[in-house]
Amino acid sequence: MTSTSPAPTLERLGEGATVELLGVVKEYSGVRALDELSLTIRPGEFVALLGPSGCGKTTALRALAGLEQITAGAIRIDGVDVAGVPVNRRDIGMVFQQYSLFPHLTVQQNVEFGLQMRRVSASDRATRAREALEMVSLDHLSERYAHQMSGGQQQRVALARALVTRPRVLLLDEPLSALDAKVRVSLREEIRRIQTELGITTVFVTHDQEEALAVADRVAVMRSGGIEQIGTPEELYLTPATPFVADFVGVSNRMRGSLVSGVVTVRGSRLPSIDPALPNGEVLAFVRPEDIVFVPASSTAPGDFSGTVASTSFLGSLRRTTVRLDDDTIVSVQHSVEERFEFGDAVTLRLTGRPVASSPVEG
CATH class of the missing domain: 3.40.50.300 (P-loop containing nucleotide triphosphate hydrolases)
Structure with a gap:
């Protein structure tokens, strides 16, 4: 009709x-x-x-x-x-x-x-x-x-x-x-x-x-x-509920650490664990690039760690720089365009202390 x-x-x-x-x-x-x-x-x-x-x-x-x-x-x-x-x-x-x-x-x-x-x-x-x-x-x-x-x-x-x-x-x-x-x-x-x-x-x-x-x-x-x-x-x-979500949504650095009583210690920094039920032990912490910052050599503090710049990319409103740490771990740092680094520069890094997702290290 x-x-x-x-x-x-x-x-x-x-x-x-x-x-x-x-x-x-x-x-x-x-x-x-x-x-x-x-x-x-x-x-x-x-x-x-x-x-x-x-x-x-x-x-x-x-x-x-x-x-x-x-x-x-x-x-x-x-x-x-x-x-x-x-x-x-x-x-x-x-x-x-x-x-x-x-x-x-x-x-x-x-x-x-x-x-x-x-x-x-x-x-x-x-x-x-x-x-x-x-x-x-x-x-x-x-x-x-x-x-x-x-x-x-x-x-x-x-x-x-x-x-x-x-x-x-x-x-x-x-x-x-x-x-x-x-x-x-x-x-x-x-x-x-x-x-x-x-x-x-x-x-x-x-x-x-x-x-x-x-x-x-x-x-x-x-x-x-x-x-x-x-x-x-x-x-x-x-607040990703699982390591899969933490790894899939956004960009994350996988950094080894240890979990005790809801606190993940990564390179001397104590980070609250997002998952309070995770058992104590060795873990991989998923650290966002914006949760790592560069520290001037004159302002270092306990928990800071060093590395060498491996690459850096200009992304318009920000830069993303990858750093090789002393154990060959590669981490990505997201930072302002005003901070500029060249390949091979020695840098000092610090974790901001934000809560992290993590997963147990098998074996």
Whole structure:
């Protein structure tokens, strides 16, 4: 049946939907890609699934979309189990890594396509497509074809096409990985702006930690089909729950130390342990580059240690310098651009004393 009612605008979509994955299992030939994965996403929340290749993040997204049938568990949207519901009835918008635009259709026609499948009237389709294209700043290119547009523009079209149907949930499967660095940063900020304005519940899959930390309300770090830790970007970076998270999120130096009663001693400095349950013994401490500072030779103190500059890199707003210590350990130091060092310079370092994650040294 063709709709003849006035076309509503792409206004804020209320509070968004609640998404729940409850004990989800997905097996391929007896191998678990998802191992009793449980995750609750609040209405209007932007959650990133972050992890290395093969951790299950894309499988989780495809299961939520209905593109993969789960082996066990439940998937609920606003309390309704959708595990057996076909893709086209889940009311989900999805943007893939590949733009998947129809080459024989114009931008306007590509965006209208989902509405056409829903038998929305031609006038309503045109109005809603224009509104979606305005949202992604492409209304002036509505008559172009895909081959006439840049990669970033094509991905904006894909985003408009996903949003024009007003889905309850938006799924983004590594949508920025094919773009160059500058376009990637610009588009991720635009995605976040649009998501916030619409209030749509969003799941974003990426292997790029910077992307995840920059845009998400919460980040779920995945490993071997499960969630290693979920929290705000600040929580994951400052208080990683496991050595895997500490090592995967951000940059960390691995420095040998000893743990006694919740305090890790590394090169004479006493650092609070993030994990109070870790048993006493020899450990590898994960020390962030910004938690090591250079000390003038005239200001040395007990616990300072020396090394030789191995390399230094200018990163725009900061520098990162690697130092070889006396036992051949290599550490990375993040510091201001005003501090400049050359290869072979003798330097003195100091730990700032911030809490650290650590893992037992085996053997």
